[in-house]
Amino acid sequence: MATQPELTIQGWGPTSPAHADADLSSSLPKAARRHLARELGWSPRATPPVPVADIRVAPSRLSEQARVRLQVLLGEQNVRTDRESRLRRAGGKSYLDLLRRREGDASDAPDAVVLPGSTEETAALLAACTELGVVVVPFGGGTSVVGGLAGVDPDDRPSVAVDLSRMSSVRSLDVPSSLVTVGPGMRGPALEQALAREGLTFGHLPQSWEFATLGGYAATRSAGQNSTGVGRFDDLVAGLTLATPSGVLELGHPPASAAGPDLLGLALGSEGTLGIITELTLRVRPKPAADAYEGWSFRSWAAGLAALQQLARHDLLPDVVRLSDADETRANLLMAAGGGARALRGSLRARGHADGCLVVLGWEGLPGLLRARRKAAASLLRDGGAIRLGRRVGESWKNHRFQAPYLRDRLMDAGLLVETLETAATWSALPTVYDAVRRALRQSLTRGGRRPLVMSHVSHGYPTGASLYVTVLADRDDALPIQQWLTAKRAATDALLAAGGTLTHHHAVGADHRPWMEREVGPLGVEVLRAVKSRLDPEGICNPGVLLPE
Numbered sequence: 001m002a003t004q005p006e007l008t009i010q011g012w013g014p015t016s017p018a019h020a021d022a023d024l025s026s027s028l029p030k031a032a033r034r035h036l037a038r039e040l041g042w043s044p045r046a047t048p049p050v051p052v053a054d055i056r057v058a059p060s061r062l063s064e065q066a067r068v069r070l071q072v073l074l075g076e077q078n079v080r081t082d083r084e085s086r087l088r089r090a091g092g093k094s095y096l097d098l099l100r101r102r103e104g105d106a107s108d109a110p111d112a113v114v115l116p117g118s119t120e121e122t123a124a125l126l127a128a129c130t131e132l133g134v135v136v137v138p139f140g141g142g143t144s145v146v147g148g149l150a151g152v153d154p155d156d157r158p159s160v161a162v163d164l165s166r167m168s169s170v171r172s173l174d175v176p177s178s179l180v181t182v183g184p185g186m187r188g189p190a191l192e193q194a195l196a197r198e199g200l201t202f203g204h205l206p207q208s209w210e211f212a213t214l215g216g217y218a219a220t221r222s223a224g225q226n227s228t229g230v231g232r233f234d235d236l237v238a239g240l241t242l243a244t245p246s247g248v249l250e251l252g253h254p255p256a257s258a259a260g261p262d263l264l265g266l267a268l269g270s271e272g273t274l275g276i277i278t279e280l281t282l283r284v285r286p287k288p289a290a291d292a293y294e295g296w297s298f299r300s301w302a303a304g305l306a307a308l309q310q311l312a313r314h315d316l317l318p319d320v321v322r323l324s325d326a327d328e329t330r331a332n333l334l335m336a337a338g339g340g341a342r343a344l345r346g347s348l349r350a351r352g353h354a355d356g357c358l359v360v361l362g363w364e365g366l367p368g369l370l371r372a373r374r375k376a377a378a379s380l381l382r383d384g385g386a387i388r389l390g391r392r393v394g395e396s397w398k399n400h401r402f403q404a405p406y407l408r409d410r411l412m413d414a415g416l417l418v419e420t421l422e423t424a425a426t427w428s429a430l431p432t433v434y435d436a437v438r439r440a441l442r443q444s445l446t447r448g449g450r451r452p453l454v455m456s457h458v459s460h461g462y463p464t465g466a467s468l469y470v471t472v473l474a475d476r477d478d479a480l481p482i483q484q485w486l487t488a489k490r491a492a493t494d495a496l497l498a499a500g501g502t503l504t505h506h507h508a509v510g511a512d513h514r515p516w517m518e519r520e521v522g523p524l525g526v527e528v529l530r531a532v533k534s535r536l537d538p539e540g541i542c543n544p545g546v547l548l549p550e
C-alpha cells in the first residue's frame, strides 16, 4: 500500500500551506485580473488564512473506556486523538469549510480518528461504536463540498472519523471480465497506475481526482469529466461490500441479475448513513488507442445547447463535453496567457464570436470509430452554426483540467467569495434552470452596486438532458462571509428546484442540501430511506448529520 499525499488543511493541494509562494499575480494573467476587478467592482486585498498552529480544536470528548476498547480492536496506532490527526479530518473542502479553517475554526473536528484495516475490523468497529454511543463519520479523501463530513449529531455524542486509507490497494484484477476489486481508500491516480500495467484504465476523472477516494465516489455518486463517455461512477460499480452496525452486505452480481430490486443502489449515494463501504468491484476498459480534444465556438448559449441536444439525440455525444456560457468563455480566454490565446481572441472577434460560447469536446477510443464519430458530429455542429477552433483549445483544457481548485485559494486570499454549485435538467428545462440560478445568485450577491460574476457550463450529457455547473465569484463580505454565501445558496437552490432542476447532479446531499431532500424524493421516499437506516443502523451512529432531513 503506497502512501498517498495528505491534502492541505486550509485549501487545495498536497502541501501545507498550499503553494505558499504563489500569489494571485503569478496565478492569473493581468488581463484576467483586470477583468475580474472590473466585473466585480473589487480591489484585491490581502486576507490570508490564520497560521495552522492557531486553528482552534476542542479537546477530544472520547472517553477513556471507548478509546481503550477501540485500541483493542484496531491496534493502538490506529486510534488517534492528537490535534493534527483530528484537524486533518475536520470537514471537507467547500467554500464554507475553507472559510472556517482559514478563520481558525475547527470546532467540527472529530473526537478521534480510527483506521480499520479490513471489512471485519470495520464491522467490529461499527458494532462497538453502537454499544458505546459513538458517532462514526467515514472519511475518504475529505473533498466533500456539501458538508458530508460535518459530523453533526442531534444528540451531541462523541464522534470518530473512520479514515479508510489503510484499505487502499488493488485486491484482484479479472482482466477477461474487465473487473477490478479495490479497497475504498484508494485514489484515482494509484488505480490508474496499477491498471496501466495491464493496458487498462478506469477513466473516472473528477476535478478532485488527485485526492478523492473510490469509496467516496461511490458514497456520493460522483461524476467525472469523462462521464458522458465512460459513465458516472455509479454506472461503473459492479459490486461492493457495505459493513453496517447490523452486519455485512455484499451487493451487486456482475454481469447482471434480475433477482428483485437492485440493493446495490441503496449503498450508492448513501453518504456513510448506512455503514461503510469496505470494498468495491469496478468496471474497467482498455486504455483508449487514440484521443482527440478540440474546441468549437457558438455565437450564443442557446445555439450551443441546441447543438448538444442534437448530438445527444443522434447518440453522438463525445466522451467529454463542456459548453461554457459567454461569461465563462470570456474568463477562460482571458485566463489563458500567451500569444496563442491573444490570437484566438482576435480571431473570434473577427468572426463575430467575440461574445461567443466555447465548447470543448473530447473523443476517445479506437481510431477508426473516433474518426467516424467526430466527422458525423462535426457536420451537426456546423449545421448548428459552430466554428471549429482546433485541437489546441481542447488540449489546453485537458492539460489544465485539475488546476481550478488551486486558483480558488489564491482568489480567497485576495478577498473573494468563490464557490460552485451544480444541478441537472432535461433539455427542455435547462434554459429556464440556467436563467433562474443566475438571476437568484445575482440578486442575492449584489451589494453596494457591486455585482457577482456567475459563470456556467453544461457538461455530462445524457439523451434526456445534461448537468449545469455554476461558478460564482463575488466581493466577499468580510463582516458576515458565511451568512453571505448561505443566503445566496438558499436562493439559488430554491430557484433551480422551482425551475425543474435536480437537487444535485454529482456533489451529493451532505448537510448542505438536507433541507431540500424531501422536496427531491417526497415524504414517503424519506420514510423509506429512514426505515432502511433504522434496520441497518438502529442507534443512528452512522453519519447522522447528512442526507436525511432532520
Ligand SMILES: Cc1cc2nc3c(=O)[nH]c(=O)nc-3n(C[C@H](O)[C@H](O)[C@H](O)COP(=O)(O)OP(=O)(O)OC[C@H]3O[C@@H](n4cnc5c(N)ncnc54)[C@H](O)[C@@H]3O)c2cc1C
Pocket: 012, 092, 093, 094, 137, 138, 139, 140, 141, 142, 143, 144, 145, 148, 149, 164, 184, 205, 206, 207, 208, 211, 212, 213, 214, 215, 216, 217, 218, 219, 220, 221, 222, 223, 224, 225, 270, 271, 272, 273, 275, 276, 277, 278, 405, 506, 507, 508, 510, 543, 546
Ligand atoms: C476542488 C473539488 C473538485 C471537485 N470536483 C468534483 C467532480 O468533478 N465531480 C464530483 O463528482 N465531485 C467533485 N467534487 C466533490 C468530491 O470530490 C466528491 O464528492 C467525492 O466523491 C468525494 O470523495 P472523497 O473520497 O473525498 O469523500 P469524502 O469527502 O471523504 O466523503 C464524502 C462523503 O462520503 C462518505 N464516505 C466517504 N468514504 C466512504 C466509504 N468508504 N463508505 C461510506 N461512506 C463514505 C463520507 O462520510 C461523506 O459523507 C469536488 C470537490 C472539490 C473540493
